[in-house]
Amino acid sequence: xxxxxxxxxxxxxxxxxxxxxxxxxxxxxxxxxxxxxxxxxxxxxxxxxxxxxxxxxxxxxxxxxxxxxxxxxxxxxxxxxxxxxxxxxxxxxxxxxxxxxxxxxxxxxxxxxxxxxxxxxxxxxxxxxxxxxxxxxxxxxxxxxxxxxxxxxxxxxxxxxxxxxxxxxxxxxxxxxxxxxxxxxxxxxxxxxxxxxxxxxxxxxxxxxxxxxxxxxxx
Amino acid sequence: xxxxxxxxxxxxxxxxxxxxxxxxxxxxxxxxxxxxxxxxxxxxxxxxxxxxxxxxxxxxxxxxxxxxxxxxxxxxxxxxxxxxxxxxxxxxxxxxxxxxxxxxxxxxxxxxxxxxxxxxxxxxxxxxxxxxxxxxxxxxxxxxxxxxxxxxxxxxxxxxxxxxxxxxxxxxxxxxxxxxxxxxxxxxxxxxxxxxxxxxxxxxxxxxxxxxxxxxxxx
DNA sequence: GTCTATATTAGGATAGAC
DNA sequence: GTCTATCCTAATATAGAC
Numbered sequence: 001x002x003x004x005x006x007x008x009x010x011x012x013x014x015x016x017x018x019x020x021x022x023x024x025x026x027x028x029x030x031x032x033x034x035x036x037x038x039x040x041x042x043x044x045x046x047x048x049x050x051x052x053x054x055x056x057x058x059x060x061x062x063x064x065x066x067x068x069x070x071x072x073x074x075x076x077x078x079x080x081x082x083x084x085x086x087x088x089x090x091x092x093x094x095x096x097x098x099x100x101x102x103x104x105x106x107x108x109x110x111x112x113x114x115x116x117x118x119x120x121x122x123x124x125x126x127x128x129x130x131x132x133x134x135x136x137x138x139x140x141x142x143x144x145x146x147x148x149x150x151x152x153x154x155x156x157x158x159x160x161x162x163x164x165x166x167x168x169x170x171x172x173x174x175x176x177x178x179x180x181x182x183x184x185x186x187x188x189x190x191x192x193x194x195x196x197x198x199x200x201x202x203x204x205x206x207x208x209x210x211x212x213x214x215x216x217x218x219x
Numbered sequence: 220x221x222x223x224x225x226x227x228x229x230x231x232x233x234x235x236x237x238x239x240x241x242x243x244x245x246x247x248x249x250x251x252x253x254x255x256x257x258x259x260x261x262x263x264x265x266x267x268x269x270x271x272x273x274x275x276x277x278x279x280x281x282x283x284x285x286x287x288x289x290x291x292x293x294x295x296x297x298x299x300x301x302x303x304x305x306x307x308x309x310x311x312x313x314x315x316x317x318x319x320x321x322x323x324x325x326x327x328x329x330x331x332x333x334x335x336x337x338x339x340x341x342x343x344x345x346x347x348x349x350x351x352x353x354x355x356x357x358x359x360x361x362x363x364x365x366x367x368x369x370x371x372x373x374x375x376x377x378x379x380x381x382x383x384x385x386x387x388x389x390x391x392x393x394x395x396x397x398x399x400x401x402x403x404x405x406x407x408x409x410x411x412x413x414x415x416x417x418x419x420x421x422x423x424x425x426x427x428x429x430x431x432x433x434x435x436x437x438x
Numbered sequence: 439g440t441c442t443a444t445a446t447t448a449g450g451a452t453a454g455a456c
Numbered sequence: 457g458t459c460t461a462t463c464c465t466a467a468t469a470t471a472g473a474c
Contacts, residue, residue: 036342038257052459112341119338121404122331123255132408141409162434167410168427175398176391182401185340189351190360191386208387215381216435271441
């Protein structure tokens with residue numbers, strides 16, 4: 001919308017290595033996620049990107065727009081994967097296995113992402129909700145809930161599952177995967193984890209959590 | 220430390236209704252929790268408290284100190300309750316019942332508290348961790364983990380529980396209680412909740428979640 | 439103890455040279 | 457496209473009268 005070149009074609013003429021605009025977005029991602037939108041400083045983003053502050057405005061016009069770009073990118077990394085798993089034809093137990101594994105793997109790479117998204121969400125609900133609706137179009141979630149509901153109903157008929165609503169099921173899976181990362185700084189203190197302690201905890205969780213959740217489904 | 224009068228005795232002389240200092244702290248709580256430390260404005264706090272901006276500095280010296288007071292108060296409202304339940308002599312199933320009920324009741328009253336704490340934690344880890352250690356002294360958590368571990372071990376002997384570590388057990392209970400509130404704005408969108416929809420979801424959860432968690436404990 | 443200035447700085451944004 | 461220099465507002469903080 002505002003950017004001169006970017007997404008359409010190649011970089012126009014003489015200059016840097018791997019795209020200045022991209023370097024700026026990466027730097028912005030790093031700084032916004034660590035400090036939050038309100039705590040982030042354009043100067044720090046410029047420093048991390050190794051460019052002049054003015055260039056941020058050249059590419060993204062305002063801090064507001066830049067932060068939106070970052071949030072959009074972060075959010076888009078969050079939902080689709082699990083939505084796809086949950087909407088699939090897999091058995092519920094298989095969905096648990098895959099969702100847990102996918103979440104823990106992705107979040108281990110970006111541990112502060114949940115904290116960032118949750119913080120933004122609570123501090124700027126209005127702005128963020130528009131992004132979310134645009135991003136995840138309501139038809140999709142409705143499909144997911146329909147699908148899970150149907151699976152639960154069928155298994156209730158067969159007597160192979162304990163009663164639970166699709167929403168509560170989904171919430172339990174997502175909560176147990178995402179929350180430990182959102183609360184990571186607190187968890188590290190309360191469980192007295194050393195440098196690699198949290199990672200080991202997550203690896204243990206990767207094994208134990210699916211079993212825990214699947215046990216809870218049994219009638 | 221910095222406050223003129225306050226916590227020691229009564230208000231000194233002539234003035235307002237129910238304590239100006241308290242009114243300021245309440246206002247600060249409201250604003251900081253909604254906007255986050257970095258997004259909050261001293262002016263807005265003054266407006267909410269119905270006093271002049273300068274008074275905030277009179278009582279709390281700086282924004283930094285005021286925000287610490289707020290965070291300390293918020294955090295202290297969070298841990299103790301459940302720590303006490305978990306450290307008690309109750310059976311694990313009974314602990315689940317009480318913890319879920321306590322959490323959901325308290326968080327329903329202050330739904331944005333988890334989002335605030337998580338946001339602060341990820342954006343100011345250093346500062347917040349000192350508060351947490353001071354607040355929850357490590358001996359206490361160690362006692363909780365010891366207690367839960369002992370209970371699990373005993374029940375493993377008796378064959379009345381599925382294997383799980385105390386840390387993972389605790390994490391599962393806390394995650395499933397707290398996360399829905401932390402992610403509330405997202406949940407409302409994704410589940411397409413109306414005005415009272417989220418509250419009804421929580422009331423449903425108050426019944427279903429304990430059963431879910433207890434089913435997961437069965438061998 | 440509470441208010442009315444006012445000081446001061448920080449940080450987002452723009453103009454304009456190269 | 458990238459930099460230097462500058463503008464300008466918003467926000468924390470303080471001085472001082474009442």
